[in-house]
Amino acid sequence: MERRPVPLAPTAFGHRGHALFPYFFLAPCLLLLLALTVYPLFYLARLSLYRMTPEGEAFAGLANFARLVTDGFFWRALGQTLVFTFSALTLEFLLGLALALLLHSQIRGRSLWRALFLLPMILPPVVAGVIWRLIYNPNLGVLNAALQGLGFDTSRLTWLADPSVALAAVVVVDVWEWTPFVFLILLAGLQAIPEEPYEAARIDGSGPWQTFRHITLPLLAPAILVALLLRTFDLLRLFDQVFILTQGGPGFATETISLYIYKTAFRFYDFGYAAALSFVLLGATLALSHFYIRLLQRPERTA
Amino acid sequence: MNIRLENVVKRYGWTTAVDHLTLEARDGEMLVLLGPSGCGKSTTLRLVAGLEELSDGTIYVGDAAVNHLPPQARDVAMVFQNYALYPHMTVAENIAYPLCVRKKPPAEIAIEVRRVAAMLGLEPLLERRPRALSGGERQRVALARAIVRHPAAFLMDEPLSNLDANLRLQMRGELKRLQQQLGTTTLYVTHDHAEAMTLGHRIAVLRDGCLQQLGTPMDLYRRPANRFVAGFLGSPPMNFVAGEVVDAAFHCRPGKLPLTPSQREAAAAAGAVVLGFRPQAAALTAPDAPGALRAVVYVTEEMGSESVVVLSCGEEKHTVVTPPGARAVCGEAVGVRVAPADVHLFDAASGKTLISGEG
Amino acid sequence: MTRTRLSLRYAALGAFALFFLFPLYWLGVTALKPPAQLFAQPPTWWPDPPTLAHFRDLLAGAALGRLAWNSAVVALGSTLLALVVGTLGAYSLSRFSLPLRLNHHVSFWILSTRAFPPIISIVPLFLILRQFGLVDTRLGLVLAYAAFNLPFVVWMMKGFFDDLPRELEESALVDGDTPFGAFRRIALPLVRPGLAATALFCLILSWNEFLFALVLTQTEAALTLPVGIANQVTQYEIRWGAMSAAGVVAMVPLFFVALLVQRHLVRGLTYGAVKG
Numbered sequence: 001m002e003r004r005p006v007p008l009a010p011t012a013f014g015h016r017g018h019a020l021f022p023y024f025f026l027a028p029c030l031l032l033l034l035a036l037t038v039y040p041l042f043y044l045a046r047l048s049l050y051r052m053t054p055e056g057e058a059f060a061g062l063a064n065f066a067r068l069v070t071d072g073f074f075w076r077a078l079g080q081t082l083v084f085t086f087s088a089l090t091l092e093f094l095l096g097l098a099l100a101l102l103l104h105s106q107i108r109g110r111s112l113w114r115a116l117f118l119l120p121m122i123l124p125p126v127v128a129g130v131i132w133r134l135i136y137n138p139n140l141g142v143l144n145a146a147l148q149g150l151g152f153d154t155s156r157l158t159w160l161a162d163p164s165v166a167l168a169a170v171v172v173v174d175v176w177e178w179t180p181f182v183f184l185i186l187l188a189g190l191q192a193i194p195e196e197p198y199e200a201a202r203i204d205g206s207g208p209w210q211t212f213r214h215i216t217l218p219l220l221a222p223a224i225l226v227a228l229l230l231r232t233f234d235l236l237r238l239f240d241q242v243f244i245l246t247q248g249g250p251g252f253a254t255e256t257i258s259l260y261i262y263k264t265a266f267r268f269y270d271f272g273y274a275a276a277l278s279f280v281l282l283g284a285t286l287a288l289s290h291f292y293i294r295l296l297q298r299p300e301r302t303a
Numbered sequence: 304m305n306i307r308l309e310n311v312v313k314r315y316g317w318t319t320a321v322d323h324l325t326l327e328a329r330d331g332e333m334l335v336l337l338g339p340s341g342c343g344k345s346t347t348l349r350l351v352a353g354l355e356e357l358s359d360g361t362i363y364v365g366d367a368a369v370n371h372l373p374p375q376a377r378d379v380a381m382v383f384q385n386y387a388l389y390p391h392m393t394v395a396e397n398i399a400y401p402l403c404v405r406k407k408p409p410a411e412i413a414i415e416v417r418r419v420a421a422m423l424g425l426e427p428l429l430e431r432r433p434r435a436l437s438g439g440e441r442q443r444v445a446l447a448r449a450i451v452r453h454p455a456a457f458l459m460d461e462p463l464s465n466l467d468a469n470l471r472l473q474m475r476g477e478l479k480r481l482q483q484q485l486g487t488t489t490l491y492v493t494h495d496h497a498e499a500m501t502l503g504h505r506i507a508v509l510r511d512g513c514l515q516q517l518g519t520p521m522d523l524y525r526r527p528a529n530r531f532v533a534g535f536l537g538s539p540p541m542n543f544v545a546g547e548v549v550d551a552a553f554h555c556r557p558g559k560l561p562l563t564p565s566q567r568e569a570a571a572a573a574g575a576v577v578l579g580f581r582p583q584a585a586a587l588t589a590p591d592a593p594g595a596l597r598a599v600v601y602v603t604e605e606m607g608s609e610s611v612v613v614l615s616c617g618e619e620k621h622t623v624v625t626p627p628g629a630r631a632v633c634g635e636a637v638g639v640r641v642a643p644a645d646v647h648l649f650d651a652a653s654g655k656t657l658i659s660g661e662g
Numbered sequence: 663m664t665r666t667r668l669s670l671r672y673a674a675l676g677a678f679a680l681f682f683l684f685p686l687y688w689l690g691v692t693a694l695k696p697p698a699q700l701f702a703q704p705p706t707w708w709p710d711p712p713t714l715a716h717f718r719d720l721l722a723g724a725a726l727g728r729l730a731w732n733s734a735v736v737a738l739g740s741t742l743l744a745l746v747v748g749t750l751g752a753y754s755l756s757r758f759s760l761p762l763r764l765n766h767h768v769s770f771w772i773l774s775t776r777a778f779p780p781i782i783s784i785v786p787l788f789l790i791l792r793q794f795g796l797v798d799t800r801l802g803l804v805l806a807y808a809a810f811n812l813p814f815v816v817w818m819m820k821g822f823f824d825d826l827p828r829e830l831e832e833s834a835l836v837d838g839d840t841p842f843g844a845f846r847r848i849a850l851p852l853v854r855p856g857l858a859a860t861a862l863f864c865l866i867l868s869w870n871e872f873l874f875a876l877v878l879t880q881t882e883a884a885l886t887l888p889v890g891i892a893n894q895v896t897q898y899e900i901r902w903g904a905m906s907a908a909g910v911v912a913m914v915p916l917f918f919v920a921l922l923v924q925r926h927l928v929r930g931l932t933y934g935a936v937k938g
Contacts, residue, residue: 021841021842022754022757022758022760023754025750025751025753025754025758025845026750026751026754026755026758026760026764028747028750028751029747029748029750029751029752029754029812029816030751030768032747032808032812033751033768033771033772033812033813033816036783036787036805036806036808036809036812037771037775037783037809037813038771039786039790040782040783040786040787040790040809041782041786043786043789043790044782044785044786047785047786047789095678098674098678099678102671102674102675102678103675105671107671107672107675113675113679114924115920115921115924116679116682116683117678117679117682118920118924118927119682119683119686119913119917119920120682120685120686122866122913122916122917122919122920123870123912123913123916124869124870124872124887124888124891124912124913124916125870125872125888126870126872126888126889126891126892126912127689127888127891127909127912127913128685129892130689130891130905130906130909131685131686131688131689131909132685134688134689134692134902134906135685135688139701140700140701140902142688142705145705176681176682176685179682180682181931184927184928184931185928185931185932185936188928188936189936222936223936226932226935226936227932230776230931230932230933233776233777233779236779237779237780237781239780239781239872239873240872240873240888243872243876243892244892257779258779258780258781258873261781261785262781262784262873262877265785265788266788266877271785271789274785275785275786278781278782278785281779281781281782282778282779282782285777285778285779285782286774286777288777289773289774289776289777289778292773292776292777293770293773293774352832352836353835353836354832354835354836373835374832374835374836375835375836375837375838375839375840377836379836380836380837381832381833381836383829383832383833385827385829387827387829387830387832387833389830389833389834389848390830390852391851391852400834400837400839401837401838404834404837404838404839404840404843404847405838448837452837452838458836
């Protein structure tokens with residue numbers, strides 16, 4: 001074939017009647033998308049310019065945004081979210097990579113292992129929260145019980161109730177739940193790498209570390225990028241597990257940005273301020289998603 | 304029914320894929336669209352089918368202009384390069400499809416499918432799926448699907464190019480016979496000149512969207528309209544030598560070739576001239592024989608029925624076909640003689656033929 | 663491979679398995695423990711004897727059945743809506759060259775919705791649905807879930823349609839079929855595996871969803887399983903046995919669904935960026 005044909009021309013559908021055919025197919029989809037994803041954003045924009053008072057709403061201009069700048073709680077929540085994101089991401093990447101490399105090598109029952117390791121990810125995040133809350137329980141949970149059994153003094157290890165440890169404890173839960181996500185993607189990426197470069201490297205006398213650094217990593221890079229970027233989006237929006245595990249506590253120690261916005265809107269009913277906060281979050285996410293979209297619209301670079 | 308293209312133009316953005324193409328496939332004829340990749344032949348076919356929209360011009364099937372008709376209303380059948388068999392249907396269902404969508408009664412459909420399957424030897428395969436068929440079998444199913452409708456015309460887009468060499472030769476003959484038997488007008492696209500020569504009643508050579516020449520295979524072979532057509536048809540391809548006509552001879556770096564009076568006259572108006580001769584029309588002689596070109600043997604290929612000797616002439620390479628066992632030694636200096644009657648002359652600037660030889 | 667290398671690998675695998683699978687084991691075991699052993703110190707590693715009392719409690723409370731039903735209805739309804747509307751949209755994006763560069767703009771928008779935190783949509787969606795009286799209804803939830811199911815379906819199905827050679831539909835058109843006929847008879851049957859995988863993904867996403875359900879439901883009329891489980895936790899008395907049982911109920915169907923969808927799992931997870 002000499003040239004890639006453009007999508008079907010309208011005359012492929014002939015007379016006027018048929019020419020509208022593509023639009024019948026697209027219209028419901030487009031309308032629903034606009035209604036559910038675009039319209040709410042406009043609504044949000046309008047919301048952010050108003051303040052909720054007992055009498056109703058009052059126009060407040062950019063007051064909500066000004067308040068945001070000096071809101072200590074907001075910045076703390078944002079900071080904690082970033083710390084959380086970074087630590088969880090690093091751990092998930094390292095563990096996920098290790099697991100993927102492990103299962104890519106000669107291990108028996110690979111598909112069984114792959115199916116088993118899927119489970120933490122498939123769970124409703126709420127259930128993951130429940131399990132770990134059970135495990136972390138200082139008096140009744142199995143973690144402290146096991147540590148006691150090993151001879152540690154657990155009287156001061158309260159995990160989720162301890163402000164200095166709580167965030168780390170929640171990180172562990174997220175790592176437990178989402179490392180399989182990274183693992184699956186990296187495994188798929190590894191399996192897509194052809195044998196030839198490895199054979200050539202062996203003949204050239206490359207050792208295992210060199211092979212890994214010069215062949216595996218570069219060829220795996222696109223998959224790594226996709227996995228990391230997607231996890232970043234999901235970590236920035238973290239809500240479910242934190243809600244179950246700590247509700248943002250103790251105090252404010254594990255408050256994430258999503259949780260903060262939720263409470264502002266649905267506990268304090270301050271929709272205007274919540275809208276302004278949402279916009280800031282949206283801005284940050286859009287900046288990041290720019291990279292994501294560039295990645296996804298170049299399919300030839302990935303597996 | 305005949306198919307007529309009048310001044311058909313197709314543009315993609317700034318590129319013109321088909322440039323004011325005018326040609327006619329007569330009723331019952333197999334017209335081959337021949338040309339290299341990117342010359343617009345497949346695009347032309349798709350325009351006739353209605354899968355692409357015309358930028359300008361008119362297409363007629365019979366007497367009716369079909370420009371604004373959708374593919375389903377044009378009464379043409381198409382055989383794709385990759386056959387485009389429906390993978391989830393059996394062979395029988397594939398063949399029956401065009402009749403099914405026209406809501407023909409099932410009894411009639413069954414009879415027609417059987418008839419066409421018998422014509423192409425597909426009866427034992429009717430219940431199989433495309434993935435269980437060989438390349439040749441798939442191709443025949445694609446043909447069956449095209450035939451079953453009794454369309455006004457067939458459009459074939461390089462249907463043989465995905466077959467291996469032996470099968471291709473076999474199917475070539477089968478296709479020719481089938482078309483003659485059915486008598487349906489056919490537009491056939493290919494880049495293989497041997498296929499074009501053997502299959503087509505007439506050939507239209509295309510280059511960069513423009514028609515170079517339209518004529519019977521022998522017309523194109525013996526009297527090519529320009530250098531491109533001359534070099535495209537024939538295997539091994541025609542040899543070209545640049546030079547000028549001075550006095551009564553053609554002068555070029557490797558030597559001097561005598562010309563006939565009519566050749567001289569044709570070349571008189573032109574300045575620089577290119578001389579062409581087919582490998583089969585040349586003979587090897589001694590290097591300093593009069594009226595011969597000097598060359599050095601580069602490599603010899605023994606084909607069994609003949610020898611193909613590749614010569615280097617300065618920086619160019621020329622090919623000469625000689626009877627087998629030529630015994631030309633690598634590096635040996637030889638002379639190449641061409642009879643004036645076998646010489647073609649082309650205008651160096653435009654490529655147009657000034658005068659053709661007879662072979 | 664040397665013996666020590668191999669045993670090291672299996673040891674590492676074992677460590678991973680312990681970390682990832684133990685909590686699941688613990689959930690199942692807790693759900694089956696008699697109440698006396700729930701809080702035993704040192705902990706009971708295996709229920710003795712295992713009991714279905716917690717499951718019975720849940721059913722007796724009638725809440726679990728109702729919640730599971732709500733979750734199922736909402737998941738199925740939302741998936742169906744997204745699938746029908748989204749597949750048609752995906753087909754037109756894949757096959758037709760639309761004016762105003764719609765193909766590009768719509769694709770871009772859909773991709774970007776993957777990045778959006780749901781909290782951004784939930785605040786306005788709540789207020790909008792409240793105006794229509796759709797809060798605390800299953801219908802409202804179905805519509806809200808379409809906000810993330812629809813972009814997913816469009817993107818995934820567009821990928822599957824793109825993978826289908828265009829020639830098949832062109833052949834159908836030249837053979838005499840209408841464009842809709844070509845879609846129905848040729849394109850749709852051939853993307854059936856992709857359709858199934860996408861549907862299962864949507865089911866999983868909808869079944870697990872928490873935030874939207876938390877905000878948009880209040881009573882048993884529309885409460886879903888994840889919210890029901892969360893509600894157990896925020897009470898004063900945490901009924902661990904019942905909650906574990908609910909967790910198991912929420913988890914088991916998903917496991918089988920995940921097995922079904924394994925082949926396309928990575929593709930669905932990465933929105934098609936990596937074809938697993």
